[in-house]
Amino acid sequence: MDKTYLYYPGCTLKTKAKELDAYALQSMEMLGIPCKELDEWQCCGAVYPQATDEIATRLSAARALEEARQKDCDLLTLCSACHHVMKRVNHDIASDADIRMKVNNYSEFETPYAGETKVVHFLEMLRDTIGFAELKKRVLNPLTGRKIGAYYGCLLLRPSNVMQFDDPENPYIMEEFLHAIGAEPVLYSYRNECCGGYVALDDPALVQKVCTKVLHSAEQKGAEVLVTACPLCKYNLTKHDSGDVPTYYFTELLAEALGVKE
């Protein structure tokens, strides 16, 4: 690998979701992916601002993106929410002249930033830089016989024309990942439905309803566990599972398969 990734962990990965971060770093070291954590990163903003004239909440993402351009690195993300915010803010700056002008006026970068940085999610890195075929060869403890349901949630997939992650209606990248680490992916209908997200604060009953639907659908298809890339999805699902179908971060299973899980 010639290019070093600049890694953007985000707040949750240093607090609530430490294992998502830790297992990812261990696995990358094992796989020999050159990677450096971004200096002095700030919160991505956590929620992508839908208002087109909202500038302030886009600035910290813009700062991380500009930093990656300066270092001539791709920006590597792991948390679904951070990835979503980074990717969309980057797209805004690249495609909307008004937002681009305002972001640059506020930030006063030495060279104006116009969306040059490539934002790469950890799963995309596994697929495109290492390749799932190669990953399969590096697996020491294949998770043979483990029936695992991939839970995408919505932030990685939509809006699909901006995220360009996978088919939003019938995604397959996580299933390919599960194949590579030797597990048996379980396809179930609600794997790309929203977990309820931040509505948990406002209307917990609604979140319980949608999470139960997701868990029930996975369980019926024979999933023993779910994997996700999103701390919020994990929080919501874990809160509402009855212990039958626990949710893990996909990096934990990766570390286990690669034999680096401590």
Next chain:
Amino acid sequence: MLVCWCGSNIAGTVDINTVVEASKREPGVVYATDYQYMCAEGGQAMVRRAIEEHSLTGIVVSACSPRMHETTFRKAAAAAGLNPYMVEIANIREHCSWVHKDKEVGTEKAVVLMRAAIAKLNLNTPLFPGESGVIKRALVIGGGIAGIQTALDIADAGYEVDIVEKSPTIGGTMAQLDKTFPTLDCAACILTPKMVDAAQHDKITLYTYSEVDEVSGFVGNFSVKIRQKARCINSKLCNGCGDCIEKCPAKKAKSEFDEGLANRKAIYVPFAQAVPNVPVIDQTQCLKFKTGKCGLCEKVCLPKAINFEQQDEIIEKEYGVIIAATGFRPLSPERYGEYGYGQLPDVITSLEFERLMNAAGPTGGALLRRSNGEKPKSIVFIQCVGSRAEPDKGKSYCSKICCMYTAKHAMLVRDKYPNIDVSVFYIDVRTPGKNFDEFYRRAVEQYGVNYIKGMVGKIAEEDGRLRVQGSDLIEDTQIFVDADLVVLATAVEAQASARPLGTMLTASMDQNNFFSESHAKLRPVESPTAGIFLSGVCQGPKDIPETVAQAGAAAVKALGILSKDKLIGNPCIAGPDELLCNGCASCEKVCPYGAITYADKEINDHGHRTTRHVAEINEAICQGCGACTVTCPSGAMDLKGFTNRQIMAEVDAICR
């Protein structure tokens, strides 16, 4: 100069007298007059008289569009002994009087247009069309209902027809259908007699399991290479007993005819009434081809018709006309992940549904769920799957037949199984056709089909059933319908083989790979390429009655050529000045008809003889579009009747 009033159509906004008087001052004009209706018999007589009395060498008619009456005035000129290509039309109606309200402005423009036409006429030369012979045989490509009908109509008129069909039998998509709207006739009952008629007609030759490999030539003189794929059966010896099929141990292939819902043997006839009733060996499935062992069919075949050594055969034949009748395929709904087709076994397409309802289908006509073989309690139909869609997912057009076949499906279900609940999601219900809306209303009013205006966002599997999530636009709510079977009304899509065939025929295609007609209203069954005709859905979505009507129309147009001994060409065609041609071949690339070839020729350039690579025009193929003349960088290519000099003279006259 003959100026027409067209009643008040022209005279209302153009001062006719000013135009007549102005024309008299133009170079070459010896006589000018006007008349109320120049196209009427009196006007035409006036044209003839003017030519004769004044010994005119050319005439300009200032009147309506040349698309309207150019032919009329050319005929009148010819009757008076003038070369018909010495007639020019100045369009002072569509291009002038109809678009202007101010008489002064209209008159000024009419004068300018008249001047341009005179400038062009001064450079006209008499043109003489060429002649070519006609081979009295037609080729029909595609053996569905469209191709069969066209072939029968041509054959009944007494001309030979060959049908080339890529699958082992004729019949096409219609043979797969159960019932037909709006009369609910059984599709096979009305189609199979026509298939037999085609097979038994002494003027029709069937080439099934065959494809067109190569086409060359031009109207009246096409030469075609047909690849008859190896059936591995000697068709002349086979008696169609079917013993070979019974004994064949390889039974895992998916039946194309049953849309993959049932298996077939490696040696097979697609369905019981196939024409011809001669099996085919699928070499990808046959154990003899895969392992070298088996040959059971060969052992049981009494007439010794099995021939594993058989090779593809190339048949070369000549035709006067070619009719494209390649039909369609239903679009595959795999790009619509939200419907789960391919993952959820109880989500099927409409054509699959036809097979499930068909008494000769994989379930013997019993409507059963694909997942567990049980009878469904609730069925949801979804219309416009891939039709009227975003371009990245489906087709922008309306597939035209889905509203009606979905109403048919819904009605048939309710008729046969009154306990099954049936819902239909639709964007609009479109039923323009004889007895069509009455049919749809029967589905709603008499059969109690629940029509929901709205689209479906997701189909999820829940507790062994399908949960259909959609919008109800009339109630303005999100709704959920539980179903045991979901049927997707998939869009009509051109065959994948249509575009390559279009290239072979040099017939133009639209952006959806349907064959383009020559004129959307007035020449709907003719391709812009002379001698190529269009039959059925290959030109655009159609139902069966429309397909049959168009098939007949294509036959009549084809007969118009077949019945002639000689074809008179259009003399307004391109030709190169060989001294100027630099051999760059730009014209060959832009020619949409394949009329231009390059050859080494000996050129006599003022006594200096050299061999050069220069363009050649096939005059029978050239349609005179002029694409080559504007492409040619050295100005060597010119279009007779529209030479570069003539067009520049028109521009000069307008700018004067």
